[in-house]
Amino acid sequence: MSSKYEEIYKAHRHALGEPTKAFVDFFTSLEKPEQTVLDIGAGQGRDALFIARLGHSVTAVDLSPSGMMQLQEDADQEELNIKTHIDDVCEFTPSANFDIVLIDRTLHMLNAQDRTAVLSGLLPHTNSQAFLLIADERSNIPAFTQTLNASTDPWETFLQKKGFLFAQKQI
Numbered sequence: 001m002s003s004k005y006e007e008i009y010k011a012h013r014h015a016l017g018e019p020t021k022a023f024v025d026f027f028t029s030l031e032k033p034e035q036t037v038l039d040i041g042a043g044q045g046r047d048a049l050f051i052a053r054l055g056h057s058v059t060a061v062d063l064s065p066s067g068m069m070q071l072q073e074d075a076d077q078e079e080l081n082i083k084t085h086i087d088d089v090c091e092f093t094p095s096a097n098f099d100i101v102l103i104d105r106t107l108h109m110l111n112a113q114d115r116t117a118v119l120s121g122l123l124p125h126t127n128s129q130a131f132l133l134i135a136d137e138r139s140n141i142p143a144f145t146q147t148l149n150a151s152t153d154p155w156e157t158f159l160q161k162k163g164f165l166f167a168q169k170q171i
Contacts, residue, residue, distance in 0.1 A: 009043070009064055010066050014044055014046065019047045020047060020105075022159075023047050023051075023104065023133060024050060028054075036096070036097075037051050037056050037058045037098060037100045037102060038058075038061070038100070038122070039051070039102050039104070040061050040089050040092075040101065040106055041105070041106025041109075042061060042068075042071060044067045045067070045075070049075065052080035052082050053078070058080075058083070059083050062084075062089075063088050063089070065086050068084040068085070068086045069084075072084045089118050090110065090117070090118055096125070098126055098127065099131070100132075100133065101122050101130065102133045107134070107136050116146075120147055123147075124152075126153075126169055129169055129171075130168070132169075133165075133166050134164065134166070136163055141163065141165050144165050145165065148167055153169055153170070154169070155168065
């Protein structure tokens with residue numbers, strides 16, 4: 001997986017195109033300014049750059065050194081508040097809590113056990129009333145819903161369709 005994207009990123013700047021429309025819609029309608037956002041599997045930053053341009057603080061995590069380097073260069077050039085971390089999402093542990101956790105088509109690249117373990121490991125690193133935004137394979141969404149339901153904190157799903165799961169922490 002990692003070498004595939006590393007090679008793509010080395011060959012093509014902004015290889016994956018525009019930010020995901022469902023995330024664009026969510027963030028443009030968000031009434032809370034200056035949120036802290038964790039972007040898991042950020043790649044070259046198609047979502048992270050868009051989110052930071054809206055004034056949010058983004059922590060981006062990806063295994064690809066090229067993707068993270070390109071994202072940080074773009075963020076620095078535009079003076080955006082983005083911090084990049086080169087790390088395997090299965091091993092990454094946030095050092096802070098976040099208002100929003102975004103996972104855009106990353107978890108499906110992991111086996112089923114790792115998918116839910118990564119999600120379970122991120123949930124405790126969310127603030128009160130935090131949002132969880134996931135885009136993934138439709139077939140994986142039920143397991144993510146089960147993971148939320150098993151969390152010690154209550155989560156309420158407000159969007160679940162076509163490979164998307166959006167939820168908000170209820171404390």
